[in-house]
Amino acid sequence: METSDIYSVLKDFSSGLQSAPSPSQVMWLICNTVEKTGLNDCVVYNADIESEELTQVAAIGAKVNELQQIIDPIVLKFGQSIVGNAALLKREIIVDNTALTPNYVVDGDICASELSVPIIYDNTILGVIDSEHKEPNFYKQHHLLLFKTLAALAAPWIGNPKIPDLYLTRRKTDRQQASIKYGLHFDNSQLKQVTIDYMQESFRLFASLSHDEFEEIMKVFLKHYSKPYPFKHISVLDKMLAKHNEDFKRFLCDRVKDLVKLSMDDIFLPSPKTQRYHFIIEHTYINPLNDHQAVADELGMSYSTFARHLAKARAELIDFLWAKLHKDMKTVAPIIE
Numbered sequence: 001m002e003t004s005d006i007y008s009v010l011k012d013f014s015s016g017l018q019s020a021p022s023p024s025q026v027m028w029l030i031c032n033t034v035e036k037t038g039l040n041d042c043v044v045y046n047a048d049i050e051s052e053e054l055t056q057v058a059a060i061g062a063k064v065n066e067l068q069q070i071i072d073p074i075v076l077k078f079g080q081s082i083v084g085n086a087a088l089l090k091r092e093i094i095v096d097n098t099a100l101t102p103n104y105v106v107d108g109d110i111c112a113s114e115l116s117v118p119i120i121y122d123n124t125i126l127g128v129i130d131s132e133h134k135e136p137n138f139y140k141q142h143h144l145l146l147f148k149t150l151a152a153l154a155a156p157w158i159g160n161p162k163i164p165d166l167y168l169t170r171r172k173t174d175r176q177q178a179s180i181k182y183g184l185h186f187d188n189s190q191l192k193q194v195t196i197d198y199m200q201e202s203f204r205l206f207a208s209l210s211h212d213e214f215e216e217i218m219k220v221f222l223k224h225y226s227k228p229y230p231f232k233h234i235s236v237l238d239k240m241l242a243k244h245n246e247d248f249k250r251f252l253c254d255r256v257k258d259l260v261k262l263s264m265d266d267i268f269l270p271s272p273k274t275q276r277y278h279f280i281i282e283h284t285y286i287n288p289l290n291d292h293q294a295v296a297d298e299l300g301m302s303y304s305t306f307a308r309h310l311a312k313a314r315a316e317l318i319d320f321l322w323a324k325l326h327k328d329m330k331t332v333a334p335i336i337e
Contacts, residue, residue, distance in 0.1 A: 006146055009036050014153060023126075023158040025275065027058040028068075030129060030150050032273065035060045037146060043107070045076070045128045047087055047119075052078040054087055054128060062108055068267075068274060074107055081105035083128045086116035090125055092144060093117075096137040113138035117147040121159025202252050205240065206325050218318045221256060225285040229253055261286065263320050268313070277313035284310060 013033045017026065027044040034042040041061045045054040056063070056073040065071050079088040081103050086093045095114040098104040104114070111132035119127040129147050133139065209217070217237050224230035231237055231253055241249050264286075268278035276299060283289045283298065296306035 006037065006142065009033055010146075010149055010153070012036075013150065017153065017157050024057060026154050026157045027127065030154055031058045031060045033150060034129075034131065034146075039131055039133075039143075041111075041133065042129065042131045044119075045083055045087075045130065047078075047125045047127045049124065054078070054083060057127075074105070076105065078125075082114050083116050083130050086118045086128050086130075087125050090118050090120055090123075092148060094139050094144060096139075107132075109134070112136040115139040115143055115147060117144070117151050119151045119155050119158060121155040124159065126155060126158045201244070201248065202255060203325075203329050205252070207329055208240075211322060214322055215318050218321065219314070222260070222281075222285045222314065225257065225260065226288055259321060259324070260317070263324065264317055267316060267320050276309060277316070280306070280310050280313050281317060 010033075013029065016029050016033070023046075027046065030044050031042045042059065043056050043063055044058040046057045047054050054076045056070050056075075059070055063071055076084045078084050082093050082095055082098075082101065082105075085103060093114075093116045095101050095104070096112075098110070098112055098114055101114075111134050113133045113136055114130065115132075116128055116130045118125055119129065129151055131139070131143075131147070206214070213236070217234055220234045221230045224233045227233070229249075231241060231249065241252070264278055264281050268274045268281070279299065280295060283295045284292065289295050289298070292306065292310070293303055296303050299306065301309070
């Protein structure tokens with residue numbers, strides 16, 4: 001890659017930092033920036049000072065599945081592996097022949113070269129940017145300069161974020177509450193806290209719907225999401241719920257709202273490639289702006305482009321919800337019956 005191209009990529013990275021609302025998204029931005037330079041491997045580790053552990057939180061290449069999630073994330077101790085040594089020593093490490101390096105840890109395919117650069121802010125280790133390549137002697141000074149520059153630019157945004165991590169703070173609370181109410185992370189202790197009858201009935205209701213019916217219901221539900229009780233705008237579902245008491249209706253409405261928020265985080269928030277979908281769903285339905293044009297303007301899109309992205313994001317979210325509910329019906333419903 002030419003020097004001028006690297007400068008262009010770094011310029012885009014700097015611009016991208018302005019709209020990255022969380023340290024996690026900054027780390028994904030690092031990986032996607034590295035990918036633009038032609039490298040096909042990059043993993044960013046987050047550092048936990050108290051436990052002295054490094055956890056893979058962002059990546060490109062074979063470490064990422066189609067939902068932009070890390071596959072089998074590795075956790076390393078400070079001093080363990082080349083990555084762990086970069087963190088412990090707070091210095092960059094280039095390895096030209098991993099066969100000669102006793103600290104090399106295999107993550108997937110065995111590679112010959114590795115480059116690890118720590119992310120440091122206020123003399124505190126925040127994480128490590130790591131890349132591996134099958135060819136020996138692969139990483140050169142321009143690779144090192146690129147990684148060091150990315151680490152330096154990203155460090156203030158990770159160590160002292162300009163924008164509070166509002167999404168993740170809110171979502172953490174959502175997950176805790178939803179886990180208690182609905183057993184979204186099912187184990188025996190949490191199931192004891194679930195209202196068994198309501199859970200069973202909600203699964204029966206979902207099971208009675210076809211995919212097309214579910215899709216139409218969710219489209220209307222999303223449209224009225226910000227209102228206190230969206231179900232009253234869905235005539236088909238309102239009739240189905242007529243025999244139920246008000247407590248169950250509120251339970252089901254809250255459950256679907258929580259599932260929407262948690263699911264959109266799971267599929268859209270982790271990667272800059274899909275974060276525009278997260279923004280669109282968030283500000284079209286969850287915390288809506290004045291109108292659709294306002295959302296398009298915030299993203300710098302034409303209205304027609306926004307409409308296409310909205311349709312795609314909504315379809316992916318609904319399909320994800322459908323799949324999750326039916327998976328839970330198979331794995332959870334038998335337990336609570």
